[in-house]
Amino acid sequence: MAVVSKHYSGVGKAHEAPHEEEHDPREQLMYDPLPRGVMNDMVMESMTTTSWKFWAVFGVLSVLVAVCFFYAWGFMISEGLYIAGVMRPAYWGVFLVNTVFWIGISHAGTFISAILRVFKAEFRRPFTRAAELMTTFGLIQAGASIFMHMGRVWLFYWMLPVPNARQLWPNFHSPLMWDLLAITTYVLGSTMYLFLPLIPDLAMARDRSTGWRKTFFKVLALGFRGTEGEWRHLTTAMNIFAFAIIPVMFSVHTIVSWDFAMAMRPGWSSSVFGPYFVVGALHSGMGAVAVVLVIMRATMKHMDYFIRKEHFDGLGKLMMIVSFAYAYFFFNDYIVQWYGGDKWTDLLLHWLEEGPMAWMFYLLILFNIVIPFLTLWNKKIRTTPWLLALIGTLINVGMYYERYLIVPVMLTINRMPFTWKLYFPRVEVFLTIGTFSLFIWLYMLASRLIPLIPVWEVQEGQMVHSLRKVGKTQVPTVSEFE
Amino acid sequence: MSNQMVDLNRVGAKGAIAEAAEGKWGMVIDRDLCTGCQACVAACAMENNLSFVGEEDAGYGRAQHWIRIERLWEGEYPEVKMDGGFQPMLCQQCGHAPCEPVCPVFATPHSEAEQINLQVYNRCIGTRYCANNCPYQVRSFNWRDYHIQPFHANLVNGQLVFPLHNQFNPDVTVRRRGVMEKCTFCIQRIHSAQDKAKSEGREVEDGEFTTACAQACPASAITFGRMDSHESLVSQLAHLNRGEQHLAELNTLPRVTYLKEG
Numbered sequence: 001m002a003v004v005s006k007h008y009s010g011v012g013k014a015h016e017a018p019h020e021e022e023h024d025p026r027e028q029l030m031y032d033p034l035p036r037g038v039m040n041d042m043v044m045e046s047m048t049t050t051s052w053k054f055w056a057v058f059g060v061l062s063v064l065v066a067v068c069f070f071y072a073w074g075f076m077i078s079e080g081l082y083i084a085g086v087m088r089p090a091y092w093g094v095f096l097v098n099t100v101f102w103i104g105i106s107h108a109g110t111f112i113s114a115i116l117r118v119f120k121a122e123f124r125r126p127f128t129r130a131a132e133l134m135t136t137f138g139l140i141q142a143g144a145s146i147f148m149h150m151g152r153v154w155l156f157y158w159m160l161p162v163p164n165a166r167q168l169w170p171n172f173h174s175p176l177m178w179d180l181l182a183i184t185t186y187v188l189g190s191t192m193y194l195f196l197p198l199i200p201d202l203a204m205a206r207d208r209s210t211g212w213r214k215t216f217f218k219v220l221a222l223g224f225r226g227t228e229g230e231w232r233h234l235t236t237a238m239n240i241f242a243f244a245i246i247p248v249m250f251s252v253h254t255i256v257s258w259d260f261a262m263a264m265r266p267g268w269s270s271s272v273f274g275p276y277f278v279v280g281a282l283h284s285g286m287g288a289v290a291v292v293l294v295i296m297r298a299t300m301k302h303m304d305y306f307i308r309k310e311h312f313d314g315l316g317k318l319m320m321i322v323s324f325a326y327a328y329f330f331f332n333d334y335i336v337q338w339y340g341g342d343k344w345t346d347l348l349l350h351w352l353e354e355g356p357m358a359w360m361f362y363l364l365i366l367f368n369i370v371i372p373f374l375t376l377w378n379k380k381i382r383t384t385p386w387l388l389a390l391i392g393t394l395i396n397v398g399m400y401y402e403r404y405l406i407v408p409v410m411l412t413i414n415r416m417p418f419t420w421k422l423y424f425p426r427v428e429v430f431l432t433i434g435t436f437s438l439f440i441w442l443y444m445l446a447s448r449l450i451p452l453i454p455v456w457e458v459q460e461g462q463m464v465h466s467l468r469k470v471g472k473t474q475v476p477t478v479s480e481f482e
Numbered sequence: 483m484s485n486q487m488v489d490l491n492r493v494g495a496k497g498a499i500a501e502a503a504e505g506k507w508g509m510v511i512d513r514d515l516c517t518g519c520q521a522c523v524a525a526c527a528m529e530n531n532l533s534f535v536g537e538e539d540a541g542y543g544r545a546q547h548w549i550r551i552e553r554l555w556e557g558e559y560p561e562v563k564m565d566g567g568f569q570p571m572l573c574q575q576c577g578h579a580p581c582e583p584v585c586p587v588f589a590t591p592h593s594e595a596e597q598i599n600l601q602v603y604n605r606c607i608g609t610r611y612c613a614n615n616c617p618y619q620v621r622s623f624n625w626r627d628y629h630i631q632p633f634h635a636n637l638v639n640g641q642l643v644f645p646l647h648n649q650f651n652p653d654v655t656v657r658r659r660g661v662m663e664k665c666t667f668c669i670q671r672i673h674s675a676q677d678k679a680k681s682e683g684r685e686v687e688d689g690e691f692t693t694a695c696a697q698a699c700p701a702s703a704i705t706f707g708r709m710d711s712h713e714s715l716v717s718q719l720a721h722l723n724r725g726e727q728h729l730a731e732l733n734t735l736p737r738v739t740y741l742k743e744g
Contacts, residue, residue: 080626080659081608087543089619091610151608151623151660158587158607166605168588176586176609263615264580264732415729416571416619418552421543 025476028310029458030122030465039459042302043201043451044208049301050448061441069434072427073148081151085426089419090408094428095149096259097403098435100277101284102142103183103256104399108285109135110190110249113197114242122478123314125461126306129454130296131289132194137442139187141435146183148431175255175262182248182255189248193241199224199234200456216449253278260406266344267410270337276329283326283368284399286319287392292443294389296452306453309383316382319395323372330369348413356422357409360401367398505577505597505737507667508709509696510719511570512741515703518551518568525698529668531654533628534646546622548572548665549695567743570704572695573620573665574728575599577735581612581621589662598667598737606661613662617729621664624657667706667737668693688714709737 025031034042076083086093112131116124147153159170159180170177203224206217224230257277260268270276293311297303337345352361371394375381382388408423425432446452467474526532532546539545549572556565575598582590582599589606592599613621628634635642650656653670657663675691688707696704707716719725720739727736 080624082539082544082625082659086610086625088622089543091613091623149609151610151662152606153608155607158605171583171586171588173583174586174611175584176611180586259611263584263611264617265614411614414619415617416552418550418554418569418571419543419619 025467025474027308028476029126029306029308030461031467031476033462034305036459039455040204040208042305043453043455044205046301046303046453047205047448047451048213054299054444058441058444061437061444064437065434065441067434068430069144069438072430072434073144076148076427076431077153083427085424085428086408087421087423089414089421090411090423092149092411093408093423094404094425094432095145097400097407098145098432099142099149100256100403100407101400102138102145102435102439103253104277104281104284104403105288105396106135106138106142106186106190106285107249107253107278107281108289109133109138110193110245111282111285112289114193114245114249117238117242118246121314122461122465123311125457126453127289127293127311128197128457129194129450130292130452132190132197133443133446133452134285134288134292135190136187136194137439137446139183139190140442141439143183143187144438145431145435175258178255179259182252186248186252189241189245193238193245196234196238196241197454197457198450200226201451201454204455205451250278253281265410266342266413266415267337267348268406270333272329272333272336276333279322279325279329280399280402282322283319284396286315286322287395287399290315290319290392291389291396294385294392296447297385300447300452303453306458312385312388313379313382316376316388316391319392320372320376323369323376323395327369327373330365344413344415348410351413352405352409355409357405360405360409364398364401364405367394368402371395505575505735506708506710507575507596507598507672507737508707508716508720509572509667509693509738510705510716510725510741511738512703512705512719513567513569514741514743515701516551516568516570517701517703518553519700520551521698521700522549522570522695522704523547523551525694526665528649529651529654529694530666531629531650531656533624533657534634535625535628536631536633539625539628544623544625546624546628546663548620548622548663550620569740570695571618571620571728572738573599573667574618574734574736574738575665575667577737578733580615580617580732580734584611584615585609586611596667596669596672598669599664600669601662601664601666603655603657603661603663608660608662610662617732617734621662623662624659627659629656688716 084093084095109131112124113128117128147156150156158164159177161170170180172178199221202217202221203226206214206221209217224234254274254277257273261270261273263269290312293307293315297307334349338349352358371391375387375391381391412420412422414420464479466477466479468477469475526549527534527547530548532548535544535546549570552569552571554565554567554569556563577597579590579592579599582592584590585606586609587605587607589602590599590612591602608623610623613619613623629647630644632642634646635644651670653674671691671693672686675686679686679690686708688711692706693704696706705716705719707714709717709720711717719741722741724741725739726742727739730736
């Protein structure tokens with residue numbers, strides 16, 4: 001896997017190592033342990049210390065959520081989809097762009113917490129939860145966006161296999177049905193996978209809080225006391241979920257891509273869409289994790305202890321590797337289609353390259369491929385938080401453009417030239433702002449209610465990492481996990 | 483042929499029923515004869531209760547037409563050359579339809595009895611996948627309840643009256659917002675002809691009835707009838723050398739044949 005572990009390489013370098021200024025192992029969280037009680041109190045304090053700035057942002061977001069999400073959506077339900085910009089060639093618009101985008105964001109959580117956990121990448125420890133929360137909250141936005149898109153959303157349950165007077169199952173031939181099943185599985189699986197590692201931290205918070213918070217944590221911690229048996233069961237459950245959620249993660253975005261790839265349309269009908277979408281999802285997800293980590297570190301108390309340069313460094317490397325993979329699939333998709341020379345595909349590719357949305361096509365290449373390639377090889381850039389956040393934001397803008405090109409812009413070109421028409425979003429703009437606001441709103445709320453740092457994971461990691469003295473040098477060592 | 487129930491849970495591999503290349507009902511459109519007068523468009527709208535969507539939405543690409551006249555040209559104005567003249571485009575009633583398997587709720591089933599594509603309005607939830615997957619782009623969506631909008635009405639003594647409601651065809655559903663719709667080959671006419679024939683103990687004869695568009699066409703460019711009988715006019719026209727099917731390379735088995743000009 002693409003995980004570069006700094007600790008192991010550090011052992012070998014101790015002999016050569018002329019660059020001593022970079023080499024203090026205590027810069028790494030795992031070799032810089034704090035007593036348990038102190039660390040627990042730090043996390044509790046980061047959760048309970050709330051400045052007026054937080055409430056100001058929270059208030060603005062609440063208004064935005066109320067107006068741009070609930071009011072705009074309610075208005076659209078009561079009036080009809082005509083207030084959106086969708087029309088004849090572009091029957092699908094920004095709503096499905098948002099769906100694909102948010103499902104993409106949600107992939108980062110699973111990737112970081114499940115894959116890095118399975119491969120025992122140590123640098124993941126302090127931010128697995130932050131990433132898992134992105135999964136859950138991202139999927140909420142994705143689900144809402146699908147429902148916004150439907151013409152008669154109040155009948156959404158007709159897609160569920162419930163007994164009915166028509167004696168019909170839903171149509172399991174339809175990619176949308178596969179989509180529903182895959183996303184539902186992913187929501188349930190990832191929420192449980194978010195909750196399981198949360199239990200010990202909830203128990204810790206329960207023992208250190210009073211009032212309504214204590215009741216809240218007491219209910220959620222399910223009476224966890226930290227006995228040997230409880231830990232054994234919890235570890236088993238987490239292992240099962242960590243392995244089981246990985247194929248689910250790959251299947252979800254593959255199936256989302258099949259919504260497009262299964263259709264008989266120039267540009268969409270591509271057999272590389274499955275892996276292309278999965279890698280694209282990881283690309284935007286990694287970028288989003290970087291942005292979230294930088295914001296967390298800048299705004300929450302004590303976070304500079306938990307989130308350090310090494311984490312940005314590791315994330316930056318992951319982002320670069322994913323952008324290599326993305327570039328590979330991007331060119332694979334376009335070059336094969338271009339070389340095929342199908343009349344309609346040719347028209348579509350010319351439209352992308354020269355049409356009114358060409359700027360989006362070129363910015364997509366710039367943001368997703370050129371900028372990560374040119375910047376992320378440099379350790380100084382990787383470890384500068386604001387630069388990494390900027391690159392992460394640009395990658396996400398680029399990935400949004402990619403989905404925008406695939407959904408409404410590619411829909412413009414079909415086999416009936418008489419119907420060609422360019423799509424422009426209308427109420428979709430507000431609803432997009434609404435979903436973004438709701439995501440941040442939920443995240444801010446969660447940062448007050450649950451420990452964003454998985455304290456027990458950090459402590460577990462610090463227990464097995466230690467500095468040993470060999471002669472005059474200190475050598476970082478790692479003992480085996482059980 | 484009896485109106486047997488289709489068990490939608492047991493249809494073919496892709497959810498669509500693949501039929502023989504020739505269906506039961508068919509249409510031939512002679513592009514040599516078409517003058518682009520749009521009479522078929524108007525007749526279809528009257529027959530099938532299509533909504534008047536207003537100027538703005540029609541210009542934006544939301545006009546509710548089950549048949550449209552496409553004008554195809556080459557070059558930029560003023561160096562314009564008409565290319566192929568007029569091409570009336572309507573649902574091709576594919577025997578192997580791309581729109582059918584993609585609907586999650588079976589709102590786009592295939593009729594085994596009539597061998598055409600159906601659209602079940604009250605089962606549709608508006609995912610619009612069928613419209614995306616239709617290579618002919620002939621499905622139209624009800625973006626709002628057009629038929630109760632003020633632009634559908636006249637203002638009389640401060641009150642909105644809807645004169646167009648008086649000419650609704652009672653045999654056809656008025657569609658509400660959020661559902662997809664498309665040409666049905668005037669299935670209400672097929673059914674009434676079949677009912678009449680059944681009560682007289684015979685099969686429906688070719689030419690006994692026709693669709694609204696074929697009926698209205700002043701140039702007789704549109705012919706509708708039984709494709710499964712070799713004596714019928716539509717079947718003989720369809721087998722002329724000039725006959726071609728639109729986007730036949732997609733293997734959708736269209737039931738509409740176009741006669742090339744010239």
